[in-house]
Amino acid sequence: MQPDGTYIKTCPLCEAMCGLEVSIEAGRVAKIRPNQDDVWSRGYICPKGTSLAELHEDPDRLRVPLVRRGDTFVESTWEEAYQEIERRLRPIIETHGLEAVTAYFGNPVAHNYSLSRYVGAFTPMAGLPIVYSAGTVDQWPKNLSNALLFGAMWTFAIPDIDRCDFLVVMGANPHASQGSLLACPDVLGRLDAIRKRGGKVVVVDPRRTGTAERADEWLPIRPGGDAALLLAWAQVLFEEGRVDLRDLEGRVNGVEEVRALCADFTPEAVEARTGLAAADIRRLAGELASADRAAVYGRIGTCNQEFGTLASWLVDVLNVLTGNLDRPGGAMFSKPIAWSMTSLTPPEFADGFEFHRWKSRVRGAPEVLGQVPISCLAEEIATPGEGQLKALIIIAGNPVLSAPGGDRLDAALPELDCMVAVDNWLNETSRHAHVILPGYSVLEQPHYDEMLWSWAVRSAGKFSEAIFPPDPERPAEWEILLTLAALTQGQKAADVDVQALDQLFFTGLVAGISQLPSSRIEGRDPGEIVAATPGIGPSRLLDFQIRTGPWGECYGENPGGLTLEKLAAKPNGVDFGAMVPRLGEVLQTRSAKIELAPEYIVADVPRLRESLADGEEGLVLVSRRHVRSNNTWMHNAPSLMTGRDRCTLLVHPTDAESRDLEDGVLARVRSEAGQLEVAVEVSDEMRPGVVCLPHGWGHDKVGTRLGVASRHAGVCNNVLAPGDLVDPASGNAVVNGIPVEVTRA
Numbered sequence: 008m009q010p011d012g013t014y015i016k017t018c019p020l021c022e023a024m025c026g027l028e029v030s031i032e033a034g035r036v037a038k039i040r041p042n043q044d045d046v047w048s049r050g051y052i053c054p055k056g057t058s059l060a061e062l063h064e065d066p067d068r069l070r071v072p073l074v075r076r077g078d079t080f081v082e083s084t085w086e087e088a089y090q091e092i093e094r095r096l097r098p099i100i101e102t103h104g105l106e107a108v109t110a111y112f113g114n115p116v117a118h119n120y121s122l123s124r125y126v127g128a129f130t131p132m133a134g135l136p137i138v139y140s141a142g143t144v145d146q147w148p149k150n151l152s153n154a155l156l157f158g159a160m161w162t163f164a165i166p167d168i169d170r171c172d173f174l175v176v177m178g179a180n181p182h183a184s185q186g187s188l189l190a191c192p193d194v195l196g197r198l199d200a201i202r203k204r205g206g207k208v209v210v211v212d213p214r215r216t217g218t219a220e221r222a223d224e225w226l227p228i229r230p231g232g233d234a235a236l237l238l239a240w241a242q243v244l245f246e247e248g249r250v251d252l253r254d255l256e257g258r259v260n261g262v263e264e265v266r267a268l269c270a271d272f273t274p275e276a277v278e279a280r281t282g283l284a285a286a287d288i289r290r291l292a293g294e295l296a297s298a299d300r301a302a303v304y305g306r307i308g309t310c311n312q313e314f315g316t317l318a319s320w321l322v323d324v325l326n327v328l329t330g331n332l333d334r335p336g337g338a339m340f341s342k343p344i345a346w347s348m349t350s351l352t353p354p355e356f357a358d359g360f361e362f363h364r365w366k367s368r369v370r371g372a373p374e375v376l377g378q379v380p381i382s383c384l385a386e387e388i389a390t391p392g393e394g395q396l397k398a399l400i401i402i403a404g405n406p407v408l409s410a411p412g413g414d415r416l417d418a419a420l421p422e423l424d425c426m427v428a429v430d431n432w433l434n435e436t437s438r439h440a441h442v443i444l445p446g447y448s449v450l451e452q453p454h455y456d457e458m459l460w461s462w463a464v465r466s467a468g469k470f471s472e473a474i475f476p477p478d479p480e481r482p483a484e485w486e487i488l489l490t491l492a493a494l495t496q497g498q499k500a501a502d503v504d505v506q507a508l509d510q511l512f513f514t515g516l517v518a519g520i521s522q523l524p525s526s527r528i529e530g531r532d533p534g535e536i537v538a539a540t541p542g543i544g545p546s547r548l549l550d551f552q553i554r555t556g557p558w559g560e561c562y563g564e565n566p567g568g569l570t571l572e573k574l575a576a577k578p579n580g581v582d583f584g585a586m587v588p589r590l591g592e593v594l595q596t597r598s599a600k601i602e603l604a605p606e607y608i609v610a611d612v613p614r615l616r617e618s619l620a621d622g623e624e625g626l627v628l629v630s631r632r633h634v635r636s637n638n639t640w641m642h643n644a645p646s647l648m649t650g651r652d653r654c655t656l657l658v659h660p661t662d663a664e665s666r667d668l669e670d671g672v673l674a675r676v677r678s679e680a681g682q683l684e685v686a687v688e689v690s691d692e693m694r695p696g697v698v699c700l701p702h703g704w705g706h707d708k709v710g711t712r713l714g715v716a717s718r719h720a721g722v723c724n725n726v727l728a729p730g731d732l733v734d735p736a737s738g739n740a741v742v743n744g745i746p747v748e749v750t751r752a
């Protein structure tokens with residue numbers, strides 16, 4: 008039993024990476040408090056942080072594998088579970104090849120100590136030709152824009168919020184998300200600080216969110232109008248001679264192309280599409296240009312919409328045109344103490360980014376950055392013919408609820424001959440699996456975020472140990488992934504040697520890094536580096552990432568430098584300061600310049616131009632998130648589910664009146680994709696003409712084991728999102744701006 012005491016832990020649930028003090032009494036969590044001494048979060052947490060004990064102790068959380076027997080699941084040993092996977096997978100691969108097998112990676116992968124480091128090993132080791140991920144319902148447009156502007160798809164320019172004087176927040180609501188693709192605890196406190204030091208915060212959103220409430224100005228934009236607004240701001244900057252690249256002069260290609268592109272996107276021309284007054288657009292362009300230190304930050308609402316790539320690209324275009332990119336107080340690139348696996352360019356893009364290299368079998372959706380939309384998965388399973396999917400490995404995901412067209416996926420999954428879910432819960436998706444393999448709880452494993460420090464406002468870091476060491480018989484998620492990769496490669500379950508596979512992966516990685524010109528170990532003997540990195544699994548990998556990071560000891564090169572051992576000795580973390588200009592280090596374009604007008608993205612501008620005259624007819628639907636929720640998977644924590652029903656349809660009073668709707672009545676919401684009934688909440692926080700549902704709900708399906716969530720089922724907003732409606736450039740799902748009819752039910 009774990010001795011009584013107080014343990015330091017980093018909350019793994021979101022980008023804020025808050026420090027927690029976890030008090031243990033009699034082998035159980037007695038209390039979770041914010042860690043006031045955490046150098047990064049300084050005592051900040053949100054309500055989800057204290058719910059980690061409920062996640063750990065949840066009676067519905069799976070501790071042993073489940074194997075399907077007819078219509079039910081039975082508990083099994085790990086050996087039996089792996090043998091069942093082998094029994095089902097082997098004939099599929101022998102008959103149909105690996106083309107019949109795929110995997111899906113869910114959002115929690117990015118927050119898990121093991122999974123985040125080993126999905127990169129799993130896919131190539133398993134040899135899967137095509138995989139799917141939650142990325143195409145999330146940030147794929149920004150990945151695409153990063154790839155073309157900066158030459159690196161995971162290189163995000165984030166607002167230097169602590170030194171910024173003028174911040175524009177578009178389609179982001181840190182009041183609920185706590186920061187997304189922006190690691191920065193207590194974002195709202197930091198927005199307050201901008202205002203206190205005389206700066207200004209502007210929020211662009213169809214809803215007056217909790218973030219907008221804390222801003223100086225709220226622009227209630229029409230959904231999908233962001234790209235038009237950003238082009239209009241650029242047009243004003245050019246027209247008024249306010250473009251000033253400052254230190255970026257000579258480091259940017261394509262400025263004149265952007266000038267030509269935005270010439271006809273005057274504030275007056277975009278008034279209808281944005282729903283904003285031309286005078287306000289013009290005034291704000293001037294304020295942005297006049298601010299000494301300004302940044303534009305766009306997030307999920309700028310991605311999950313019909314012009315997702317254009318909007319994502321234009322956010323950075325504005326930061327460049329105002330000379331604020333890579334400048335303190337502007338939009339900067341983080342310098343993490345441990346580099347992330349995502350910072351390595353995938354081999355297929357070593358010679359530059361190419362798109363549409365292949366198309367999905369059924370719909371013909373073109374590949375972008377190695378993936379097609381997640382909504383393709385259902386038809387690839389359900390449509391007979393060569394290449395039909397027969398086996399699926401779902402890793403920490405619940406696409407039946409989280410993906411558009413999830414109802415079609417729900418219907419297709421039972422057709423699979425082999426479905427494996429790596430998941431801690433029997434949820435709406437894993438209930439279709441033949442085998443469910445549970446990982447550790449968040450308190451059973453160490454923690455150091457793999458990717459999130461790559462978009463952190465400071466060069467900080469902290470490592471926390473597992474609080475409850477798991478049963479030694481249970482494999483960690485990274486061991487599960489390596490085993491699944493071996494099974495997919497035709498190995499017998501009994502023969503899989505996880506340690507040997509890990510050694511293979513690690514030695515290959517070290518050999519590859521030692522050949523990179525940008526690496527601190529370029530030219531060093533990989534064997535020597537491997538021998539000098541003890542341990543196994545994600546902790547060995549993390550040690551390597553830290554030691555070869557900017558402050559690392561680098562295998563004797565910098566003897567006083569950082570190692571995992573030294574970091575672990577400081578559980579409250581280390582902090583090497585604010586972001587510093589580092590464009591030269593992060594740029595990976597062939598020209599070694601920012602490519603401001605990539606042909607692939609620019610080709611989509613005419614589509615936007617054609618939409619400028621689109622009128623505002625009827626209602627459109629957008630989605631929202633709540634601070635007590637985390638996509639689909641936090642609804643089984645009792646303390647987060649107290650209070651009033653949060654799964655409601657927000658309707659502006661004028662729209663409610665014209666449809667005979669009032670608080671609490673049931674409304675029927677219909678789109679071309681489907682319909683649902685949901686309680687109405689009349690609220691003037693909505694822009695008229697826009698209604699809003701939260702995402703991640705719909706826990707009313709039979710066969711799950713989610714006792715609390717099923718009592719607060721809510722409705723799944725993705726029923727209303729047409730699966731084939733995507734941002735054409737990136738293939739990212741459109742879930743904001745869906746035309747709907749709303750009537751009293």
Ligand code: SF4
Nearest residue numbers: 018021024025053056
């Ligand atoms: S903001 Fe909340 S969920 Fe996010 S890391 Fe902090 S405590 Fe966890």
